Amino acid sequence: MSLIALSAGFLPLLDSVLLVLAREKGFAAAEGLDLHLVKESSWANIRDRAALGHFDFAQMLAPMPIAATLGLNPLSVPMITPMMLGLGNNGVTVSAELWGRMADAGAPTTLEAGPVGAALAKVVRAAERKLRFGVVHQTSSHNYELRYWLMASGVVPDRDIEIVVLPPPLLPEALGSGGIDGYCVGEPWNTVGVKTAGAHIATVKASIWRSSPDKVIGMRAHWAEANSEIVAGLIRAVHHAAVWCGESANHAEIADIMAAPHYLGLPAERILPALSGQFDIGGGVAARVPEHFVPYAGAANFPWTSHAAWFYSQMVRWGEVEHTADRARAAAMTFRPDIYRSALAPLGVPMPVADSKVEGLLARPTEVAATTGMLVLGADGFFDGVRFDPDQVEAYLAAQRVG
Amino acid sequence: MPLQDLAILVIDENRIRASIIEDGLREAGHARVTVVNEINEVARVIEGDMPDVVVIDLENPNRDRLEHFFTLSRALRKPIAMFVDRSDAAAIEAAVEAGVSAYVVDGLKKERVKPILDMAVSRFNAFARLTRELEQARSELEDRKVIDQAKAILNRTRGLGEAAAYALLRKTAMNQNRRIVDIAQSLVTADSLLGPEE
Numbered sequence: 001m002s003l004i005a006l007s008a009g010f011l012p013l014l015d016s017v018l019l020v021l022a023r024e025k026g027f028a029a030a031e032g033l034d035l036h037l038v039k040e041s042s043w044a045n046i047r048d049r050a051a052l053g054h055f056d057f058a059q060m061l062a063p064m065p066i067a068a069t070l071g072l073n074p075l076s077v078p079m080i081t082p083m084m085l086g087l088g089n090n091g092v093t094v095s096a097e098l099w100g101r102m103a104d105a106g107a108p109t110t111l112e113a114g115p116v117g118a119a120l121a122k123v124v125r126a127a128e129r130k131l132r133f134g135v136v137h138q139t140s141s142h143n144y145e146l147r148y149w150l151m152a153s154g155v156v157p158d159r160d161i162e163i164v165v166l167p168p169p170l171l172p173e174a175l176g177s178g179g180i181d182g183y184c185v186g187e188p189w190n191t192v193g194v195k196t197a198g199a200h201i202a203t204v205k206a207s208i209w210r211s212s213p214d215k216v217i218g219m220r221a222h223w224a225e226a227n228s229e230i231v232a233g234l235i236r237a238v239h240h241a242a243v244w245c246g247e248s249a250n251h252a253e254i255a256d257i258m259a260a261p262h263y264l265g266l267p268a269e270r271i272l273p274a275l276s277g278q279f280d281i282g283g284g285v286a287a288r289v290p291e292h293f294v295p296y297a298g299a300a301n302f303p304w305t306s307h308a309a310w311f312y313s314q315m316v317r318w319g320e321v322e323h324t325a326d327r328a329r330a331a332a333m334t335f336r337p338d339i340y341r342s343a344l345a346p347l348g349v350p351m352p353v354a355d356s357k358v359e360g361l362l363a364r365p366t367e368v369a370a371t372t373g374m375l376v377l378g379a380d381g382f383f384d385g386v387r388f389d390p391d392q393v394e395a396y397l398a399a400q401r402v403g
Numbered sequence: 404m405p406l407q408d409l410a411i412l413v414i415d416e417n418r419i420r421a422s423i424i425e426d427g428l429r430e431a432g433h434a435r436v437t438v439v440n441e442i443n444e445v446a447r448v449i450e451g452d453m454p455d456v457v458v459i460d461l462e463n464p465n466r467d468r469l470e471h472f473f474t475l476s477r478a479l480r481k482p483i484a485m486f487v488d489r490s491d492a493a494a495i496e497a498a499v500e501a502g503v504s505a506y507v508v509d510g511l512k513k514e515r516v517k518p519i520l521d522m523a524v525s526r527f528n529a530f531a532r533l534t535r536e537l538e539q540a541r542s543e544l545e546d547r548k549v550i551d552q553a554k555a556i557l558n559r560t561r562g563l564g565e566a567a568a569y570a571l572l573r574k575t576a577m578n579q580n581r582r583i584v585d586i587a588q589s590l591v592t593a594d595s596l597l598g599p600e601e
Contacts, residue, residue: 044466048504052495073470075495137467138474165471167464 003034004230009046009058010037012264013168014187014274015215016059017254018085018295021241022234024257030240031233039262042167043137050218051075056227057234059085060218063311066334067139069221070312070321078221081308082339083235085215086242087300087378089274089293090142091190091204092149094182095175098123098131099200099282109285113207113383117153120202124155132162134171134183141205141214144314146184149208151400152384172197186214187274187293188266195270200282206291209359211298211378213307224339232343239301239344246296251275291378298365298378299352303335306356306390313393317400328393332356341371350375360387410435411519412454414445416463420530424458427522446472456516457506458523461499473506494520501527546584553587556594 006028010016019037022028028035040046043061050058051068052075065079091111094102107119124131135143147157157163166174171183176197183193193199205212217238224231244250254275255268264271273279277292294300312331316323337355344351350370360381367376381387388396411433415421421438428436437454439445442465448454449472459466494517498504501524507516550572557568572590576583 041462041464042466044470044504045461049499052499054499138471165468167467170464 003029003032004233005034005036006056006230006234007036007038007054009040009049009055011040011043011046011059011168013059013189013215014258014264014271014293015085015089016263017245017258018238018241019059019217020257020263021245021254022237025241025244027240027244028234028237031237033230033233033237035237043140047073048075050079050220051077053220053223056223056230057217057219060216061137061140061142062213062216062307063139063141063144063315064137065216065218066308066311066331067315067320068218069330069334070315070327072139072315072320079218080221080224080334080336080339081216081218081303082224082231082336082343083217083238084213084301084303084307085217085238086245086296087211087213087294087298088204088206088291089214090145090184090186091292092146092182092184092202092208093171093175093190093193093199094202095178095180096198096200096282098181099202102202107202109281109287111201111203111207111281111287111289113149113203114153116203117149117155117383120150121154124160130160130162131181132164132179134164134166134174134180134185136168136171136185137165139315139320141212141311142184142186144311144318145205145208145212147318148314148382149203152382152386172199175199188264188270191270191273191279192266194280194282198282201279201287204289204292206289207383209382210291211294211300211362211380213300213304216303224336228339231339235340235343236347239296239347239349242296242301246294248276294378297376299375301340302352303337303340304352304355304357305332305335305337306359306388308332308335309356309390309393310359310388313388313396313400316397323394323397332390345371348372352377356390358387358389360385408435409433409455409515409519410452411437412445412448412457413438414440414442414457414459414463414465414469416440416442417460417530420460420527423530424523424526427526428519431518431522433519442468445469449473455507456519458519459504459506460527461502461504466504469506497524501525502531503527549584549591550587553590556590560594 008019010019023035023037046058046060047064049055065081067073068076068079101123102119105119105122107116135146150157150161155161168185168189171185171189172193174180175193190201194201245254255271258264258271259266259268274293277289279287279289281287309332312328315321321327341351350373353369353371362377362380364379365376367374411428413421413424418440421440425436425438437448439448498520503523505520553572554565554568557563557571572583572586576586
């Protein structure tokens, strides 16, 4: 049987790992798919080439398919997300100089978003110039989470602090050369900053918004509809890759695979920390972040429509789109748990019973009834304790209004 | 305003390609062309003279940064159209194939911008062809050097003349179903490993 060729774009980031493993460990071939992975140089290229059909699908920033569906960027076509590429996996890294001042202001080396943010707020208030932070894209989880963390810590983005966009591989260098004071990016670029620019990891996504998604599989809605069997096969292939990636015994092999020049092109030891959760956060301080990157456990690949709703709420918050009930619905429906469910039902994979959840209800990992058997969901919600109820978006927006 | 009054910004880290595009635009009568090789300069340029059309290579990792500049820029509050016109699939396709992208101030008429993009696409393609040919010439030259070295080794170690040495390399390559240059390279490597230490 000949394989069906599928082409997908990705950026050199660790969370392309599930796509890479689907190809390299034969999970895609087992589903009859010949997966071609194309390394791209910008999210803009990924967005445009996915929209034009050069790619059948792509690794995308979680908010990208939503922005495309809402028509927020050029060449917008309706996109969907049938599956997440794991939870967590980004962090906030600051220059040695800024970390020194934050430590003086009481920042602990525990990576806890609350106290670290409070220390940063003190530094910002005392700073003689506006600090500048980098993110990888405007419609990125990095941008929204960094802004959320800053606001909840008493720092108003744009007014108190400048946020600029830079490609991931250039961030550590920009930090080293003084162009920026900090950045929010996926691994391995926090670790690279520590190793090559003397930087310090200040906090992590796993602390700002627990059990939250970062990268997704994005594809054109029309293509997905016309190729539902292929999409189901792809979901199963990536599911098997995710299960395999979640086994700690495989981490060393995964780091070796990702180290290849056509994937990350970095030494394996720069890649391992994100997989193992054992970090050198700078200045010789070691930190363990067990939930740093969750490829499979806790329904990590399940596209909760409530996650889409939260990204939408932040697009409204930062003035990228004006809220209407229709837009809110369209945004939430960009994530497609129905497609995920039907692809994996034959495998008996335990899945959440609901498509949506209130962020902030689970204070600790909790065993819940699943479609088959039980499922342990990780602790969720935001570090400031404010809940997000996807059925109360308007009240949430009103409470968040800037200025 | 006449066509020539459009302000065009060319962003390309490849200086040679950038100047080829610039020449093309000037030949077509565009006087207001700015070339930027370093993305860091873009913010300053945009503050000064807001371009109507921006041409950028697709390999540039700073496209995301550039788009962010645009959304921040007061002059470009309105969303920008890309690839001239999203309904013109063939033009978009040609541009992406060539590796170039264009940003256009919203509201600018398609027929005014089309010639600029077409020119950029053809110059990008010409540049790619030129680069390919140069690469080929360079690698042929490298190949010849390695083969000459291998022939010299055979001459030194087995007393073979130039023609006989080449014949031996060719025969070995054919027998092993490999390229002559690969056989020659193996020989040169082996010789450097086995030869007397310097």
